[in-house]
Amino acid sequence: MARATLEDEWASAQKAEVLVYNSAALGGYHIAEKLGVPAFASFPAPLYSPTREFPSPFLPFRNLGPFNQWSHRFFATLGPAMYRRPINAWRREALGLLPATGESVLRGQPITTLYAYSPAVVPRPADWDASAVVTGYWFLEASPGWRPDPALVQFLQAGPPPVYVGFGSMFMNGGARKTEIVLNALRLAGQRGILATGWSGLSADDAPDNVFFWRQFRMLGYFLRSRRSCITAAPARPPDYAPENPPSPARTLVTNPSGAGVWRPWAPDHSRSQPTA
Numbered sequence: 001m002a003r004a005t006l007e008d009e010w011a012s013a014q015k016a017e018v019l020v021y022n023s024a025a026l027g028g029y030h031i032a033e034k035l036g037v038p039a040f041a042s043f044p045a046p047l048y049s050p051t052r053e054f055p056s057p058f059l060p061f062r063n064l065g066p067f068n069q070w071s072h073r074f075f076a077t078l079g080p081a082m083y084r085r086p087i088n089a090w091r092r093e094a095l096g097l098l099p100a101t102g103e104s105v106l107r108g109q110p111i112t113t114l115y116a117y118s119p120a121v122v123p124r125p126a127d128w129d130a131s132a133v134v135t136g137y138w139f140l141e142a143s144p145g146w147r148p149d150p151a152l153v154q155f156l157q158a159g160p161p162p163v164y165v166g167f168g169s170m171f172m173n174g175g176a177r178k179t180e181i182v183l184n185a186l187r188l189a190g191q192r193g194i195l196a197t198g199w200s201g202l203s204a205d206d207a208p209d210n211v212f213f214w215r216q217f218r219m220l221g222y223f224l225r226s227r228r229s230c231i232t233a234a235p236a237r238p239p240d241y242a243p244e245n246p247p248s249p250a251r252t253l254v255t256n257p258s259g260a261g262v263w264r265p266w267a268p269d270h271s272r273s274q275p276t277a
Contacts, residue, residue, distance in 0.1 A: 002026060002086040010094060020114065023048070023079055026087060029103040029111070034095045039106055042114040048076045049113055049132035051125035076104070155212040159192050162212070166196030186211065 009027040013019065019039045021028025032039030041048070045057055050072035055064040058075050080087070080103050088099040104111055110131040115122075116138045124134045156162070165182050179195070186193045192210045207213055 002083055003090060006087070006090045007094070026083055027090070029106065030087065030091055030095060030097065030100060033106060034097060040112050040114050042116060044116045046115055046117075046122055046125070048072065049115075049125075049128050050076075052127055053125045077102075152212065152214065155194075159210070162192035162194045163189075164194050164196070183208065183211065 006027045009025055010031055013027075013031045013035065016031075016035060016037055018037055019028055019032045019035075020042050021032075021039065022042055028041070029039065047057055050069045052069050055061050055068045056071040056075045059071055064071055080100070084100075091097040091100060110129070112131050112133060115132065115134045116136070117134065118136050119134045122134070124132075163186065165186075182193070182195060187208075192212075194212045194214050195207075196214050
């Protein structure tokens with residue numbers, strides 16, 4: 001599987017003048033080395049630039065003290081190490097390159113890492129060097145002439161701003177049970193809701209009138225712009241983020257007094273007996 005992925009990436013990059021790649025693109029660094037083009041790593045969270053201010057988001061700890069910086073270096077090394085053998089074989093056979101010794105330095109210079117989030121949400125660590133750049137969020141422009149589903153518009157206009165519930169791109173088991181939990185939480189909180197079914201397996205069976213099940217990703221942009229929902233810069237009500245799996249268990253988003261989400265280490269709050277919104 002890794003070899004097929006690497007071959008696809010190499011074929012796709014033949015005319016590239018610059019590469020912006022995520023670690024999921026296993027060949028990004030190596031292709032940039034072979035082509036001799038500028039390269040930028042990119043991540044939506046502060047995953048790979050070592051800092052003393054907090055531990056790696058892959059770890060479920062609030063603070064590791066003197067080991068904070070080490071934890072980032074460990075996971076930055078672990079990822080490439082998992083695929084080192086197939087990658088080095090591919091470098092030799094397909095790219096004509098010597099085995100890689102790391103992926104943090106290219107042509108004698110540190111790889112610039114672009115972090116696609118707002119420093120108002122995750123403050124930039126003071127000990128990061130110039131190779132770590134917090135760019136702000138990246139948005140895709142809406143397709144010309146696109147209009148949201150009339151059913152969504154009708155739902156938004158029929159009552160107060162709803163609570164958005166979704167699990168992003170996470171694959172999960174037990175979708176029916178999670179749907180039951182979410183619907184019960186909305187009922188207890190007296191809130192309307194929009195549930196993104198997506199890849200999480202949330203089910204639209206027997207949905208109450210105060211819940212809209214949303215299946216199209218493009219709808220989210222309209223939802224955010226039109227209702228100033230809980231995850232916009234000017235929320236209707238403060239956001240509350242619950243972790244689902246790595247890296248979210250370690251550093252979930254909580255709310256500060258301004259209403260903007262801020263990265264904080266996460267730990268379960270057993271004092272809550274009922275769901276809150």
